[in-house]
Amino acid sequence: MTKPPAPRRHLPTSPFKAPVAPTPKHFATGDQVTHDVHGLGQVIGVEDGIAALVDFGSAQLRILSPYAKMTKL
Numbered sequence: 001m002t003k004p005p006a007p008r009r010h011l012p013t014s015p016f017k018a019p020v021a022p023t024p025k026h027f028a029t030g031d032q033v034t035h036d037v038h039g040l041g042q043v044i045g046v047e048d049g050i051a052a053l054v055d056f057g058s059a060q061l062r063i064l065s066p067y068a069k070m071t072k073l
Contacts, residue, residue: 025071028046029043029045030042033052033071033072040057054070
């Protein structure tokens with residue numbers, strides 16, 4: 001097995017722009033959300049920076065951060 005490559009360092013003298021880190025998503029109780037796999041839902045609980053508990057109607061799921069497939073409506 002091989003190790004994953006280390007992240008590249010941005011040099012201050014580089015003519016190229018530094019990569020922009022994605023902003024973390026924040027959800028609050030009561031937010032309407034959509035998930036790529038599970039569909040529409042409502043946030044019923046939040047663990048700050050860790051997970052969100054979402055009611056999708058047919059199931060209640062704990063979606064872990066960074067919420068790649070979930071967006072707020």
